[in-house]
Amino acid sequence: MSNKLYINRLYIENFKTIDKAVISFEDQDITVLDGPNGFGKTTIFDxxxxxxxxxxKRIQNFKVAVTARGYRDYLFAKNQNKPVVVKIELKSIGEDSSKKRVFARRIDPTKLRSTGKKPFEFNYELHELNTIDDEMTVETVTNEQxxxxxxxxxxxxxxxxxxxxxxxEDSSHLFKKNEKERIEVISKLFNIQKENEQKEKLDTTRRVLRRKLRDINKDIEKYKGFVTEKDSDADRTFTQVEYIKLLPATSKKPWDSEKLNNLDKVKKDTYISELNQIIKFKKYFEDYIKQKKNNNISQVIANKGRLSALIVLGFYNEEFETFKKEYETNNNLKRYLKVLEERSILTSYINWDIIFETLKLKTDKQLLIDRIDHIKSLNKTTNNLSNTVRQLLEARESLKNQFNNLISSKSGSSNDQNCPYCGQDWKSFKELEEQMEQKTIEIQQNLDQNSNKxxxxxxxxxxxxxxxxxxxLDSYLSxxxxxxxxxxxxxxxYKNLGIDVNKAKLFLDNIGIISEEYYNKEKKIVSDLEERTNSFVSDLESRMQNTEEFTRDNFKLLQEIFINTFNSDFKLVEKIRVEDIELKKLYIENAFYDQSNWFFKELQKLTIQRKKLDSICINLDGIIEIYTKKINQYRGTMINDxxxxxxxxxxxxxxNHQRGIGVFIKQETNNRDEEPEVKAINFVPPEETDHDIVHSFSSGQLSxxxxxxxxxxxxxxNQSGLNTILIDDPAQTMDEINMASLVELLRNDFYDKQIILSTHEDKISLYMRYKFSKxxxxAANINVKQELYEY
Known part of the structure; x- marks a missing residue:
């Protein structure tokens, strides 16, 4: 463009805090917007x-509210009942300096819904006007293009x-992008957008084709399993076989279905193999039954303890609980007998109900209990010495009774004259008794009145x-x-082993062994249990039958077929004939070859498609590689510029800063070619480092x-035609030296540009205008406070 465009005038109405203003930048190389903070300098830039x-952009990029909620008022309208209007007059400087173009934007808050009033929603109409004073109408509407x-x-x-x-604010947005994102942003500056879009389309096309190619390869691999070897089956003749169902409707065997969809070679071979196994099962079925009995007998023999339990328990299994109750009663009676014999009735517990019920005593039980309770009450009033003496007397009396029982049991007479207490030999048993009685009387003298009682x-x-x-009691227990x-x-x-006697008896009956012959039928311990058990084992071993080696080696397989295929049904095994199984195999073979023919044709089509797609993808790879290399090389060249x-x-x-002077653009390149292929860029200080300045520069240095x-x-x-540079208050983050350097740079290198710059410091404004004027x-200034708010 031979003509350069400048901003001539700016018209603002009802925008933010401004009612209406016309700001002129006409015929000025630099215009400084000055005045205090908060009075509209940034508003003019906005x-x-x-x-x-x-x-x-700064509002568009930083969305605080992310919900879908609406707003009652529109942020940029001072008066919510009036439209927001912004116009700009652009002037050409050059061959046609009199030519002016006016563009304007307008939005009416009254016509916006609450969601349209979000601060980052910019739904402004664009208009092109003849002059800045013209009204916007339907006819003046234009578009971004x-x-x-x-x-x-x-x-x-x-x-x-x-x-x-x-x-x-946040003017370092480019530097805060990651390295590869920076490349994408800068690429737009290099006028290679069209090439990038073409490369993206090629990449997208390649991804689609690659995806399609993967799907075709999957189908080819899948279809291969459905296709038989063409040469070996070329002369095959087919015999039509009528479908028959071998197993009941409840069976879920897939090979027994009429429709055998997706029947590949693996499935077909699996089905045929399973049917062949069923044929063998039929052949060895009777042998399998024999081997099953042999295995059951072997399991019984392997657990001799359970055989011993059957011998011990078999006859008395039903009476065990009765025996248990009698055993427990007898133990209680023995314990109570000992208490009575030791004369410990005052200190030990006795369940008199059990004694009276077992012995069928005619004595008044309640009278006995009452007398014992009476004695216990008397015993509570005796002193400790008397208790000790009494217990000694009771012990002597118990020992005496036991001694008399011993004498009686040994000879039936009282001839033993040895003392039961110390063992002294007396002249006669009568003298012994007299001496024992005399000693008892002497001990009793130590008792008090209650103890004697x-x-x-x-x-x-x-x-x-x-x-x-x-x-x-003694007679009963003896x-x-x-x-x-x-x-x-x-x-x-042996009861604790948990053997099921009835089930064991049934099993033994089935193999011809009369289990009762081995049962213990006497109410006494089986002392020859080991011999009886071994005899039982020998009888069991004699019932085992000879079977085929195949049956023994494949018993688990035969058992699985019997359970899973025939549901352990003997009648079903007899019902299914080998001839029917052979017909089922033929039906499956025919179904496979019918499908194989269709899949073979499909496989041929897919193979042709794959070959074409492979060729296209290879060509695309080459084209995309050239595009990528040339684009990156072009980026590298432009960055060098x-x-x-x-x-x-x-x-x-x-x-000068602590890490040197100036900033370099460091390129991450692929140096395999003569020209660099740029992958990413960093901004680094002039020293040996890979660290970006974002990590080390201050906010002022970044600005x-x-x-x-x-x-x-x-x-x-810059080839856009707009010859204007706008800088919003650089003095916010820069010191005086940096500002002086900036002014010198603008004055010397950008004297041919229209510069619009703002500052809140009067001395900075005066300094810049002075430098440009010299x-x-x-150079001119606009005091925004006076221009926009003081009339």
Missing amino acids: SIELVLTGQI ELEKFFKVNDFIDRYSLYHYVEQ VVEEINNLYSAIIKDIINQ DDSRIKDDFFLQLQE LEIPFFIYSGKIIQ ATVLSFTLALNKVY FGLR
Whole structure:
């Protein structure tokens, strides 16, 4: 474009805090927007950005509210009942300096729904007017493409923020992108958008074709299993076989279905193999039954303990609980007998109900219990010494009784004259008895009155009742008809093995063994249990039958077929004929070859498709490789063009910092070719490091770097026609030295640009205008507070 475009005038109405204003930048090389913070300097920059790009980037990028909620008011309208209007007049400087173009944007808050009032929703109408004073109508509406056509550049929105406008807030957005994202942003500057889009389409096409190729390869591999060897089956003749169902309807065997879909070679061979196994099962079925009995007998023999249990328990299994109850009763009676004999009735527990019920005693049980309770109450009032003496007397009496029983059992007479207490030899048993009685009288002298009464009552009770009970208990427990301890304990030992006697008897009956012949039928311990058990084992071994080696080796397989295929049904095994199984095999073979023919044709089609797709993908790989290499090489060349101006400008503005002067653009390249192929870029200080300046620079240094990069981009790549650079308050983050350097750079290298710059410091404003004026450039200031708010 031979003509350069400048911003001539700006019209703002009902935008943010501004009612209405017309700001003129006419015939000025630099215009400084000055005045205190908060009075509209950034608002002017926002209005310019809004009308030229249709958005305010910093608000668009930072969405605080992410929900779908709406808003009652529209952020950018001062008066919610009036439209927001922003117009810009662009003037050509050059061959046709009188030519002006006016673009405007308008939005009416009253026509917006609550969700349309979100701060990041910029649904402004774009208009093109003849003059800045014209009204916007339906006829003046235009589109974004018209604006870009006017600037003769694509992606003007991205280019505007990269080399026309440096924001006050978060101006380092480019530097905060990762290395590869930076490449994508900068690529738009290099006018290779069309090539990138073409490469993307090629990449997308290749991905689609590759996906289709993978699907075809999967189908080919799948179909191969459904196709038989063509040569070996070319002369095959088919015999039509009628479908018959071998197994009941409840069976889930897939080979027994009429429709055998997706029957590949693996499935077919599996089905045929299973049917062949069933044929063998039929052949060896009777042998299998014999082997099954042999295995069952072997399992029984392997557990001799259970055979021993059957011998011990077989006859008495039903009576075990009765025996158990009798055994427990006898043990209780033995314990109570000992208490009675030891005369410990006052201190030991006796269940008199069991004694009276077992012996069928005619004595008054309640009278006996009452007398014992009476003696216990007397015993509570005796002193400790008397208790001790009484217990001694009871012990002597118990020992005496036991001694008399011993004498009686040995000889039937009282001839033993040895003392039962000390063993002394007396002249006669009568003399022994007299001496024992005399000693008892001497001991009794130590008893108090109550203790004598207790002893007397116990002696009377024993004489009247308890001695008779002792004799009856002794007689009852000595009866040979009572269950013996060793017999019951043997029963209990084998009962704990948990053998099912009835089930065992049924099994033995089935193999011809009469189990009762081995049962113990006497109520006494089986002393020859080992011999009986071995005899039982020999009988079992004699019942085993000879079977085929195949049956023995494949018993588990035959058993699985019997259970899973025939559901352990003997009748079903007899019903299914081998001839029917052979017909089933033939039916499956026919079904496979019918499907194989169809799959073979499909496989041929897929193979042809795969060959074509392979060829196309190979060609695409080559084309995309060329595109990628050339695009990256072009990026590398363009970055090389940008690198020197950027290094010079960053060095001038930042001056000296702790890591050197200036900033370099470091390229991550692939050096296999003569020209570099750029993959990513870093911004680094002039020293040996891979670390980006984002990690080491201060906010002021980053801001200065952003300014340098923007100015370098503008100098090298600006072909949009817009000859304006806008900088929003650089003094916010830069010190005086950096500001002085910036002014010198703008004055010397960008004297041919329209510069619109803001500052909140009056001395900075005066300094910049003075410097530009001294250089013969036109400089002016606009005090935004006076211009926008003071009338």
